[in-house]
Amino acid sequence: MKTFALAAALALLAGPALAQSAAPARIAMTFDVGAETGAVMVALYDSEAAYSGGRPARVAKVDVAAGDRAAIFDGLPPGDYGMKAFHDVDGDGTMDVNPFGMPTEPYAFSNNAVGNMGPAGWDRAKFTVSGDTAQTIRIR
Numbered sequence: 001m002k003t004f005a006l007a008a009a010l011a012l013l014a015g016p017a018l019a020q021s022a023a024p025a026r027i028a029m030t031f032d033v034g035a036e037t038g039a040v041m042v043a044l045y046d047s048e049a050a051y052s053g054g055r056p057a058r059v060a061k062v063d064v065a066a067g068d069r070a071a072i073f074d075g076l077p078p079g080d081y082g083m084k085a086f087h088d089v090d091g092d093g094t095m096d097v098n099p100f101g102m103p104t105e106p107y108a109f110s111n112n113a114v115g116n117m118g119p120a121g122w123d124r125a126k127f128t129v130s131g132d133t134a135q136t137i138r139i140r
Contacts, residue, residue, distance in 0.1 A: 024075040028134040029083060031062060031069050034106060038091040039063050040139060042071040043084045048122040051082045065091070082125040083110035087139050108139035 031040050043056035050056065060071035064087070071085075086095045086107040096104045110127055112135075113120035127133065 022078060023131075025078060025129045026132045027073040027076060027081065027129060028132075029071045029073075029085070029110070030134070030136045031064075031071075031085065031087075031108075032136060032138045032140075033064055033069070033087055034140040035064070035087065035089050037065050038087060038089045039065070040071070040085050040087050041095075044071075044073055045082045045084070046076075046079060048082075048126070051084075051122045051125070057081070076129060078128075078130045080126045080128055081110070082122055082127070083135075083137075084119070084125075085109075085137065085139060106139045108137045110135060110137070112138055 027044065029042060033040065040062040042060040042062060044058040044060075045051040045054070046057040047054070057076075058073045060073070062068050062071050084107070086103065086105055088095070089105050090096065095107070098104050109115075109120040109125040111120075111125055113124035115121065115124075127135070
């Protein structure tokens with residue numbers, strides 16, 4: 001009986017701590033851009049599979065021409081995330097590429113990660129969210 005009472009007391013004490021650790025988080029991505037036109041198109045991923053070709057967990061459009069510089073994602077569960085973004089300088093809604101498929105508009109990844117002969121991989125771009133998180137991303 002003492003063991004049950006002790007376990008119940010510990011569960012009551014741990015309950016608020018567990019609920020607090022699973023509280024929704026906010027991710028703020030602030031972009032340092034090289035041009036004052038267009039918009040930064042942002043995709044936030046919550047898994048390696050999604051980052052590698054699946055659907056983003058959230059998307060945002062940062063209107064650089066209007067003076068905006070940050071994408072805010074609220075109400076996210078704790079976990080690992082990765083972000084891909086490109087600066088749609090000409091405002092046509094797509095990432096411009098050259099005839100070889102190489103981007104001609106600026107792009108960036110979370111952690112300011114860089115790729116090797118392609119986009120930055122999940123291992124470089126992922127970051128862990130356990131509460132409110134902020135990053136400044138240089139997109140040039």
